[in-house]
Amino acid sequence: MVVFVVVLLPAGVCRYPLGMSGGQIQDEDISASSQWSESTAARYGRLDFEEGDGAWCPEITVEPDHLNEFLQIDLRSLHFITLVGTQGRHAGGIGNEFAQMYKIKYSRDGSRWISWRNRQGKQVIEGNRNAYDIVLKDLEPPIVARFVRFMPVTDHSMNVCMRVELYGCEWLDGLVSYNAPIGEHMTLAGSSVYLNDSVYDGALVHSMTEGLGQLTDGVCGLDDFTVSRVYSVWPGYDYVGWNNESFPNGYVEIMFEFDRTRNFTSMKVHCNNMVSKHVKVFRQVVCYFRSDLDWEVSPLSFSPVEHLTNSNAHFVTVNLAHHMASAIKCQFYFSEAWMLFSEITFQSDTAMYNTTLAPSKPKLPSNTQPVDDSNTRILIGCLVAIIFILVAIIVIILWRQVWQKMLEKATRRMLDDELTASLSIQSETFTYSHNNNPQSSSVSEQESSSTYERIFPLGPDYQEPSRLISKLPEFTQTSEEPVVQDSVPHYAEADIVNLQGVTGGNTYAIPAVTMDLLSGKDVAVEEFPRKLLTFKEKLGEGQFGEVHLCEAEGMQEFMNKEFKFDYPEEEPVLVAVKMLRSDANKNARNDFLKEIKIMSRLKDPNIVRLLAVCIYSDPLCMITEYMENGDLNQFLSKHEPEGQLALLSNAPTVSFENLCYMATQIASGMKYLSSLNFVHRDLATRNCLVGKNYTIKIADFGMSRNLYSGDYYPVLPIRWMSWESILLGKFTTASDVWAFGVTLWEILNFCKEQPYSQLTDEQVIENTGEFFRDQKRQIYLPQPVLCPDTLYRVMLTCWRRNTKDRPSFQEIHRALLDKSCLTEEDNSV
Numbered sequence: 001m002v003v004f005v006v007v008l009l010p011a012g013v014c015r016y017p018l019g020m021s022g023g024q025i026q027d028e029d030i031s032a033s034s035q036w037s038e039s040t041a042a043r044y045g046r047l048d049f050e051e052g053d054g055a056w057c058p059e060i061t062v063e064p065d066h067l068n069e070f071l072q073i074d075l076r077s078l079h080f081i082t083l084v085g086t087q088g089r090h091a092g093g094i095g096n097e098f099a100q101m102y103k104i105k106y107s108r109d110g111s112r113w114i115s116w117r118n119r120q121g122k123q124v125i126e127g128n129r130n131a132y133d134i135v136l137k138d139l140e141p142p143i144v145a146r147f148v149r150f151m152p153v154t155d156h157s158m159n160v161c162m163r164v165e166l167y168g169c170e171w172l173d174g175l176v177s178y179n180a181p182i183g184e185h186m187t188l189a190g191s192s193v194y195l196n197d198s199v200y201d202g203a204l205v206h207s208m209t210e211g212l213g214q215l216t217d218g219v220c221g222l223d224d225f226t227v228s229r230v231y232s233v234w235p236g237y238d239y240v241g242w243n244n245e246s247f248p249n250g251y252v253e254i255m256f257e258f259d260r261t262r263n264f265t266s267m268k269v270h271c272n273n274m275v276s277k278h279v280k281v282f283r284q285v286v287c288y289f290r291s292d293l294d295w296e297v298s299p300l301s302f303s304p305v306e307h308l309t310n311s312n313a314h315f316v317t318v319n320l321a322h323h324m325a326s327a328i329k330c331q332f333y334f335s336e337a338w339m340l341f342s343e344i345t346f347q348s349d350t351a352m353y354n355t356t357l358a359p360s361k362p363k364l365p366s367n368t369q370p371v372d373d374s375n376t377r378i379l380i381g382c383l384v385a386i387i388f389i390l391v392a393i394i395v396i397i398l399w400r401q402v403w404q405k406m407l408e409k410a411t412r413r414m415l416d417d418e419l420t421a422s423l424s425i426q427s428e429t430f431t432y433s434h435n436n437n438p439q440s441s442s443v444s445e446q447e448s449s450s451t452y453e454r455i456f457p458l459g460p461d462y463q464e465p466s467r468l469i470s471k472l473p474e475f476t477q478t479s480e481e482p483v484v485q486d487s488v489p490h491y492a493e494a495d496i497v498n499l500q501g502v503t504g505g506n507t508y509a510i511p512a513v514t515m516d517l518l519s520g521k522d523v524a525v526e527e528f529p530r531k532l533l534t535f536k537e538k539l540g541e542g543q544f545g546e547v548h549l550c551e552a553e554g555m556q557e558f559m560n561k562e563f564k565f566d567y568p569e570e571e572p573v574l575v576a577v578k579m580l581r582s583d584a585n586k587n588a589r590n591d592f593l594k595e596i597k598i599m600s601r602l603k604d605p606n607i608v609r610l611l612a613v614c615i616y617s618d619p620l621c622m623i624t625e626y627m628e629n630g631d632l633n634q635f636l637s638k639h640e641p642e643g644q645l646a647l648l649s650n651a652p653t654v655s656f657e658n659l660c661y662m663a664t665q666i667a668s669g670m671k672y673l674s675s676l677n678f679v680h681r682d683l684a685t686r687n688c689l690v691g692k693n694y695t696i697k698i699a700d701f702g703m704s705r706n707l708y709s710g711d712y713y714p715v716l717p718i719r720w721m722s723w724e725s726i727l728l729g730k731f732t733t734a735s736d737v738w739a740f741g742v743t744l745w746e747i748l749n750f751c752k753e754q755p756y757s758q759l760t761d762e763q764v765i766e767n768t769g770e771f772f773r774d775q776k777r778q779i780y781l782p783q784p785v786l787c788p789d790t791l792y793r794v795m796l797t798c799w800r801r802n803t804k805d806r807p808s809f810q811e812i813h814r815a816l817l818d819k820s821c822l823t824e825e826d827n828s829v
């Protein structure tokens with residue numbers, strides 16, 4: 001059965017690996033109930049690690065009625081955990097132990113432990129089927145915890161070993177619990193609507209105490225509260241609600257407790273407002289603050305502006321005016337018979353966090369700041385990607401072929417269903433850093449530009465992920481058709497090769513891909529002696545690599561015969577050298593090798609060629625063609641269209657004909673890539689290189705950006721991305737076509753303007769939602785001055801909502817050759 005769940009921020013974006021595989025979680029923070037031996041101690045329970053004997057294994061066989069074994073992780077601070085991953089013990093083929101099932105327990109304070117249950121109340125999670133695949137499970141509902149325990153469960157006596165990872169982000173709200181009266185049930189036309197808090201994890205006796213639940217699970221309810229976002233649960237599921245008859249004082253009091261004293265900016269309460277069913281936003285809220293031990297005497301009071309016409313569910317923002325508190329008690333006054341809340345979030349002292357890169361949000365002027373009322377604002381407040389996920393929990397297997405097949409199916413099924421998505425962003429919620437761990441290489445906003453490992457340089461065109469709705473790993477599938485077949489080598493399967501003579505007899509573990517390269521079987525690139533490279537200039541850098549402009553001496557000898565003749569004999573050749581730092585992690589190395597493998601197979605006049613590699617020793621390098629005029633973006637921005645203006649300013653010009661020639665070449669290169677079912681993912685003028693006589697070669701294949709792996713969390717070029725890439729993480733040739741439309745637009749604007757330059761990143765993402773909804777509210781890029789109607793029509797077809805309605809690169813190429821470009825001459829001359 002398909003279960004739909006709507007994911008809001010932070011659940012949508014908050015899926016970073018928390019550091020078992022990346023090493024940010026220290027050994028001493030990983031413990032266990034027992035260990036079978038020193039070499040299977042808790043610290044070996046890291047996902048994707050092969051150290052020790054390859055996993056954590058408890059001392060004794062796990063029995064069906066003996067479920068006391070656990071692997072425990074201390075995250076050192078509260079985290080919002082949305083996803084867990086498990087793997088068995090493979091140990092290079094020696095191990096074959098894994099957990100078929102497991103449970104999760106968590107704790108915020110280390111003393112009270114709570115058993116996780118899914119939305120249907122089930123505790124047991126399906127685990128692994130073999131010792132090597134990684135199985136990821138969404139936690140629905142997500143949990144807020146500092147400590148997490150994985151407890152293997154079996155139905156028969158068996159040896160169990162586990163490697164695990166947690167995914168999520170730091171819990172910036174700092175909310176540790178809310179205490180509230182129990183939600184009630186409403187009788188509506190004879191049937192019941194249950195407005196209880198069904199995922200509350202505290203005590204539920206006469207009231208809810210010491211827990212968190214639906215008000216913090218990241219899921220906002222719909223306008224019609226009787227319809228749930230979560231499938232196969234009861235009506236009213238998303239809301240917690242109360243009736244005025246049960247509250248003679250006229251208000252419901254909710255107390256919020258926090259991890260420490262904080263300086264509060266605001267509180268956002270997502271309220272239903274279905275007046276026709278006697279449900280309405282609260283009339284007034286009065287909040288008391290407690291710092292240290294005493295409650296402040298004078299409370300803060302706020303009344304939202306009435307909505308006379310609008311009955312949409314929405315966030316009401318209450319300005320908390322920088323009160324300092326470790327607990328807040330709010331009395332929400334009824335304005336109708338019912339009051340229904342689905343989410344409450346708090347914004348506090350971001351100064352405590354390193355948010356230097358975060359955009360500063362305008363301060364609310366006063367308590368009388370009205371509620372966020374327009375639809376868009378609700379969307380913004382309601383936060384991001386409402387995407388129906390197949391949740392009966394999708395198993396993702398990182399063994400890529402299997403993985404991709406499964407994902408394809410999942411995505412198709414999802415797209416077949418009627419989707420409604422809304423999205424938006426709330427940046428301040430996601431600016432955080434691992435203050436507790438300075439070495440952390442994961443998620444700090446400050447570090448982010450260097451952290452999201454990109455081998456290519458970061459430019460302003462890339463959107464920081466933490467400010468962006470993101471990607472659900474379930475849908476980070478690459479193509480409807482199989483992509484160029486390439487399996488990512490796994491170090492477990494690394495061949496051990498003795499490279500005598502090259503390295504002085506050291507033994508290196510070299511993954512399978514490298515072997516292909518070395519044996520020269522199907523890839524025709526050769527190892528180039530590093531010493532023949534002369535450094536000229538740094539072209540760019542990322543955390544794990546740099547791109548240098550170099551002169552290569554005697555390159556001709558190393559080049560594939562096919563394109564040897566492009567270069568004059570004897571002269572040093574200018575080349576771009578992309579270099580992976582020697583301290584790059586395993587994933588970065590594997591992706592780098594994968595990119596080499598793919599690039600080595602691409603042979604087209606409009607695609608940058610891989611000339612040679614240096615992979616016998618670190619740092620790994622790939623040597624590609626360099627084009628003398630740099631990238632198309634900076635090339636065009638230094639030029640002007642032909643005409644009076646250019647004559648006056650004496651600037652170099654490019655004729656319309658040549659613009660078209662360049663665009664046609666890009667279409668041709670893309671036609672070639674698409675014929676291989678290869679998805680570029682990052683087509684833009686900045687990734688096209690310009691040679692002599694306006695020749696163009698497409699470069700920067702996005703392979704290095706492994707979209708799933710968390711330490712590769714994507715840095716996304718949202719202004720070039722199709723709606724489905726942004727909302728569903730779906731990258732296909734059709735999304736490349738979309739990006740081509742944007743690239744064409746850039747070209748006709750001489751790259752003088754960024755796409756959607758008048759929109760903020762948040763608005764771009766909102767606009768993406770409009771493309772998805774397709775209610776004619778989406779904003780298209782405007783027709784550039786130079787652009788004839790025929791060519792603009794080509795662009796518009798690239799931005800059609802349905803991927804099937806977009807043209808293929810073949811059609812685009814044909815159109816550019818045939819008419820679009822020529823028409824301009826007829827018109828303009």
Ligand SMILES: *[C@@H]1O[C@H](CO)[C@@H](O)[C@H](O)[C@H]1NC(C)=O
Binds near residue numbers: 194196200204234
């Ligand atoms: C909430 O109400 C539903 C429907 O009656 C019930 O099945 C569920 O157990 C209740 N949950 C709690 C936590 O009371």
Ligand SMILES: *[C@@H]1O[C@H](CO)[C@@H](O)[C@H](O)[C@H]1NC(C)=O
Binds near residue numbers: 351
């Ligand atoms: C709370 O934060 C605001 C803005 O950062 C600051 O002006 C104010 O002094 C802070 N209040 C306290 C008590 O630190």
Ligand SMILES: *[C@@H]1O[C@H](CO)[C@@H](O)[C@H](O)[C@H]1NC(C)=O
Binds near residue numbers: 244245248335336
């Ligand atoms: C509850 O609200 C309804 C509708 O506004 C009102 O008629 C009724 O008097 C209220 N009851 C109490 C006890 O305040």
Ligand SMILES: *[C@@H]1O[C@H](CO)[C@@H](O)[C@H](O)[C@H]1NC(C)=O
Binds near residue numbers: 352353354435446
């Ligand atoms: C911010 O980060 C810097 C180093 O990156 C650290 O020294 C500083 O203490 C951090 N600030 C806070 C408030 O944690």
